[in-house]
Amino acid sequence: MNHLLMSNNLNKAEKEKLLRLMKEKEERILFNQIGQWTPYGWQELLSNATEENNQCLAMAGNRVGKTYTGARITACHLTGKYPDWWKGKRFTKPINAWAAGASTVTTRDILQRELLGDPVNLLMRGSGAIPKDCVVDVVRKPQIPNAVESIVVKFHNAFGVHIGESVISFKSYEMGEEKFMGSSLDWIWLDEQPAQNIYTQCLTRTLDKRGFVMMTFTPESGMTPVIQQFMNDRKKGQFLVQAGWDEAPHLDEDAKEQILAQYLPNEREMRTKGQPVFGRGMVFPYSLDKLVVEDFTIPAHWNRICGIDFGFDHPTAIVWGAINPENGCFYIVDEYRESRQTATQHAIAIRARSVQPPIAWPHDGNRTFDGGDSMAVQYRQEGVNFLPEHFTNPPDLSQTKGDIKIAPGITAISQAMEKGLFKVFQSCQYWQQEYGAYHFGENGKIVDKADDLMSATRYAFQSQRWSEPSKDKSKRQRPWESKESNSNYNWVT
Numbered sequence: 001m002n003h004l005l006m007s008n009n010l011n012k013a014e015k016e017k018l019l020r021l022m023k024e025k026e027e028r029i030l031f032n033q034i035g036q037w038t039p040y041g042w043q044e045l046l047s048n049a050t051e052e053n054n055q056c057l058a059m060a061g062n063r064v065g066k067t068y069t070g071a072r073i074t075a076c077h078l079t080g081k082y083p084d085w086w087k088g089k090r091f092t093k094p095i096n097a098w099a100a101g102a103s104t105v106t107t108r109d110i111l112q113r114e115l116l117g118d119p120v121n122l123l124m125r126g127s128g129a130i131p132k133d134c135v136v137d138v139v140r141k142p143q144i145p146n147a148v149e150s151i152v153v154k155f156h157n158a159f160g161v162h163i164g165e166s167v168i169s170f171k172s173y174e175m176g177e178e179k180f181m182g183s184s185l186d187w188i189w190l191d192e193q194p195a196q197n198i199y200t201q202c203l204t205r206t207l208d209k210r211g212f213v214m215m216t217f218t219p220e221s222g223m224t225p226v227i228q229q230f231m232n233d234r235k236k237g238q239f240l241v242q243a244g245w246d247e248a249p250h251l252d253e254d255a256k257e258q259i260l261a262q263y264l265p266n267e268r269e270m271r272t273k274g275q276p277v278f279g280r281g282m283v284f285p286y287s288l289d290k291l292v293v294e295d296f297t298i299p300a301h302w303n304r305i306c307g308i309d310f311g312f313d314h315p316t317a318i319v320w321g322a323i324n325p326e327n328g329c330f331y332i333v334d335e336y337r338e339s340r341q342t343a344t345q346h347a348i349a350i351r352a353r354s355v356q357p358p359i360a361w362p363h364d365g366n367r368t369f370d371g372g373d374s375m376a377v378q379y380r381q382e383g384v385n386f387l388p389e390h391f392t393n394p395p396d397l398s399q400t401k402g403d404i405k406i407a408p409g410i411t412a413i414s415q416a417m418e419k420g421l422f423k424v425f426q427s428c429q430y431w432q433q434e435y436g437a438y439h440f441g442e443n444g445k446i447v448d449k450a451d452d453l454m455s456a457t458r459y460a461f462q463s464q465r466w467s468e469p470s471k472d473k474s475k476r477q478r479p480w481e482s483k484e485s486n487s488n489y490n491w492v493t
Contacts, residue, residue: 031132034075037083042243043069047076050089050212053239055203057215057230060243060274063251063259067191070216071114074099074189075129078166080156089212094155094164095186098202100171102192103363105392106403107172108147111191115168119146120400136165173198174363174404186211192405193217196225219276220407221445227276244273264414283410283438283446283454286417288424292432295425298322298333303467304357306350307391307460309452310365310375315339316346317452319431320353321460323467330416330461332424335431337453343375347382355470356385360463362455363390363404387466391459402462406446409458416461431457 029036039047042058046069049056060066076082077091099115101107108119116138117127126132134154141147150169157163171179173194180201186209188202194215202213219227230240245251260268269275298304303323310316320334336349350356365376365386379386393402393409402408416422424431434453441447 031126033129034072034081037072040249042241042247045241047073048087049239051087053237054212055238057240059219061245061272062218064243064248066216067110067114070189070191071129077187078153078168079134094166097168097187098171098185099168099189103174103404104144104172105401107170109400112148116151177201184208188213190215193219193221199226219270222276242274284414284417288432291424292426293423295427301469304355304470305460305463305467306357306359307456308359308361309455311452312340315452317456319453319456319460323464329421329423332428332431335428335453337430343378344382347379347384350384357468358466359386360391360459361386365390393462409462413461
């Protein structure tokens, strides 16, 4: 049509009409994504597998399109608008469904975006997998900006007649197992690798309705019990498809080469082929000789950041980090580790340090006990420089805010160690002890014993975007105090 607009054979009115038609066509495409979906290979296998299986797992590499696929399969079930090529399960009446991810933020930024459209721009509602004309109502999630609690969706029968409404609700693993209890569901979509207890609860929720659980994830947590079952002890009703870069025709060779260069050798099978590789052995397979340096005076203009891991019976652990602006090298320059102490007592130790950088803290700092103040509030009351919000990893290009997963931090620190850009002061003896014991168990998960300083290190390292120089702090406006959005802040790399 563009060539017609350039033609001198059309008058003004005709060109305006043509423009309206072009806009209408673009909107029909934009707001009817499942109508434009033509699957390839593994995507069709996954959608068709529900004909004979009620537990389906797509274990795929990064950038393969697993979330995209999961959203479109889910949208077909919610709406009843099954494409002609569909050979899988077809619901004949409206369904109750869940979509769940690792955290509330990632669920909003990834799953909600894929199903509904841009969480921020309401004009784009319906540009996700659920067609705009099928969205009946959207229930907002309280206290979480732009997050959705549930979506009410028009359901159509085989003749395209609207016969009722489906409902899909959004969950996150960080809510805890209890939030996955009680409901009876037809369909559950898990877009991140779930813990065994979460997965078991989801199976229970679908039992009485003979419903379905679909999982789409990259196996970043290694050979967990859930993966072990699907790979090595698959039962009737369970289906596994693995997809890597070779099964993703939308990835060109240049893109593959650029992305591959960012991965460590020991994780390439996982990220390019969807193979779980994290297993036994040390988390960081680098000699301390490569990391430890003699203590030195940190220049005042170097940025500082701190990380804390809360504890009581096990230690509360804190690390102080410094970043060399010349090469981006990250240094662990101080440490603290004490058990069975109050926030007040820990705060005294923090304030005793000569510099007070921002402190990154985990999401459990927002928990309250017996109606009292949260840990974050208690520390702030003691004058400790906590960041305004709990720790998240740096967001990638598809996110407005990062997640809280462990794997990205492990990967980022490993890459820095590999490049010689991660060092630790000789005086940090507790840190070195923990480093030597930090390892994967037989289930592929990190053994959560004596790992407190390691966790604090991950929070600090992944929060470098909030670091500050140690001098003239009183005269500087902190990023979170700026009128500009955090997403526009220049990150320290």
